[in-house]
Amino acid sequence: MTSLPTDPEEMAAYGLQPIASRLPVSEDAATLATSILEGPASVDDVLEAAARHLLAVSDADTVTAVLTSLTPDEPSSWVALGGRARLREWRRTPGSISVLPCTHEPEAAATQPLLSALGRRDRVVALADAAALPADAEVDRTETEQYGVAAMLATILVGEGPAHGSLSAVRGRPGPWSPVAIADLRLLGAALTARFEQVRARRSLADALERGDHARASAQQFFSTVAHELRTPVAALLGTTEVLAAEVTDAVAAERRDGEDSPDGAAAAVDTALLARVIDDASAIRRAGDHLVSVVGELLSVAGGPATAEVTWVDLAPAVQDALHWLRAPAAEAGVHLESQVPPEVQVRTTSTALRQVLANLLGNAVAYAGPDGRAVVDVVWSRGELGTEWARVRIRDDGPGLSAAQAAEVFKPFVRFAHHRPGSGLGLAISRSLVERDGGLMGVASTEGEGSTFWFEVPGRRTPVGDPAPGSTAVRREGGSRAPAPR
Structure with missing residues (x-):
């Protein structure tokens, strides 16, 4: 997709129905819009009322609602996709087409990049013939064909902040949508958006009041956090230093044993290799020290007021390599193989300090629980949000004992531990x-007892063009060391 269609001829070439600025609204829609804005009905109820009204005034087979910023009052009536979106549909008859995905993974959601972009621009989109979508809208055309959708009428529910979701009517037959259906959807979309803005504001206020009630407990957790977070980079510094000392000692001892009979050229080669290793490990020590300084600085800023760390695009692969290097010694002692499968072009939207801290914590747990001859692997998979935003899911997989369903539900709570030894x-x-x-972002875990665990976090991501990758393998080999595994 190169550009969005604008004039009526372009719209028609894309199978889109031009929408007039003024269209007659039905009396029932006006009454319903007032009820949405002023009535006591829940989020679920107002969406259901709007959906059933669309079925009544249009020839749609199915109406679908998507929520992204609010949690429904009855989540069991909705299909959750990866924790970021929830879908619900109302069908005219049991045999009407369904647009619910086969799985609940975020990758299963339809992205509709062209139609989503038009919806953000125009608020309402009327697709009269999906088969007319051109080649540069291949994703939209493929997804509509997949669900048997020939025509779609949709509105994006977006106000001042992030989008709340969307409301769409679909049918399996091509053809224009009635002016009344378009006008009613536009009015109801505006009413729903205003109502959801109010709901979000009220919930934000309630959350703020609740956080105030827990301020005293937060102070205790803050100081506990200081102690915990200082230990992790300090352990990395000590572990890398011990590895460095062991490498130098072994190399010097070997040189002394063989020095009398070795040619001068061989001795120089050993010295050059040793120097390269010393420089590499010294750089790791410096990065760990810089990370420690950043953590302390952020903690101090939180103690004195809001944190000032700037969220930006951060290269993922170097951050993973830093975390792997910091944990090289405890991994070697535990007999755990560390590996990164993260390509060099991946960037994620966060802060450099937070990214490295999260990676170090998750990898430290993987090392602690993988066991002898175990593996801890870092990789990344991709998904798209409701409005086409690309998300990177960074996964840390281990082949340790895994977690039960009950443990997985509790594992992210403060002070919760399952291996007290x-x-x-x-x-x-x-x-x-x-x-x-x-x-x-989001964080979660997928685990089966006896089969290992996959801890993941999901943040906005992008893939940027890069040159040749930096020399060296992304897999970290086992090496000697004497540091204890990092605790979970």
Whole structure:
């Protein structure tokens, strides 16, 4: 898709129905809009009322609602997709077409990049013939064909902040939509948006009051956080230093044993290789030290007022490599193989300090629980949000003992620990989740007892063109060390 159609001829070429600025609204829609704005009905009830009205005034087969910013009052009536969106549909007859995805993963949701962009621009989109969508709208055409949709009438529910979702009418036959259906959807979409803005404001106020009630408990957690977060980078510094000392000692001892009989050229080669290793490990020490300084600075800023760390695009692969390097010694002692499968072009929207802290916490847990000859692997998968936003899901997979369903439901709570024979405070996952959510992301876990765990966090991402990757493998080999595994 290169550009959005604007004039009526372009719209018609895309199978789109031009919409007049003024169209007659039905009396029932006006009454319903007033009820949505002023009545006591819940989010679910007002959406259902709007959906059933659209079925009544149009020839749609099915009406679908999507919620992205609000939680429905009855979640069981909705289909959740990856924790970011919820879908519900109302069909005219049991045999009407359904646009619900086959799975509940975020990748299963229809993205509709062209129609979503038009909806953000025009608020209401009337697709009269999906088969007429051109080649540069291939994704939209493929997705409509997949669900048997030949025509669609949709509105994006977006106000001042992030979009609340959408309301769409679809049918399996091509053809124009009636002016009354278009006008009513436009009016009801505006009423729903205004109502949802009010609901979001009220919920935000309630959340703020609740956070105020927990201020005293937050102070205790803050100081616990300081102690926990200082230990992690300090352990990385000590572990890397010990590895460095061991490498130098072993190389010097070998050189002394063989020095009398070795040619000068061979000795120089050993010295050059040793120097390269020393420089590499010294750089890791410096980065860990810089990270420690950043963590302390952020904690101090939180103590004195709002944090000032700037959210920006951060290269993911170097951050993963830093975390792997910091955990090289405990991984070697535990017999755990560390590996990154993150390509160099991936960037995520967060802060550099938070990204490295989350990676270090999750990888530290994986090392602690993977066991001898275990593996901890970092990779990334992609999905798109309701409005076409690209999200990167960073996964840390281990082949440890895994978690039960009950443990997985509790694992992100502060001070929760399941392996009490291991050192730790039970704060690492809670802190990591708060850092990810602070930057607008999500964190979760997929685990089966006896089969390992996959902890993941999801943040906005993008793939940028890069040159040749930096020299060296992204897999970190096992090496000696004497640091204990990091606690969960």
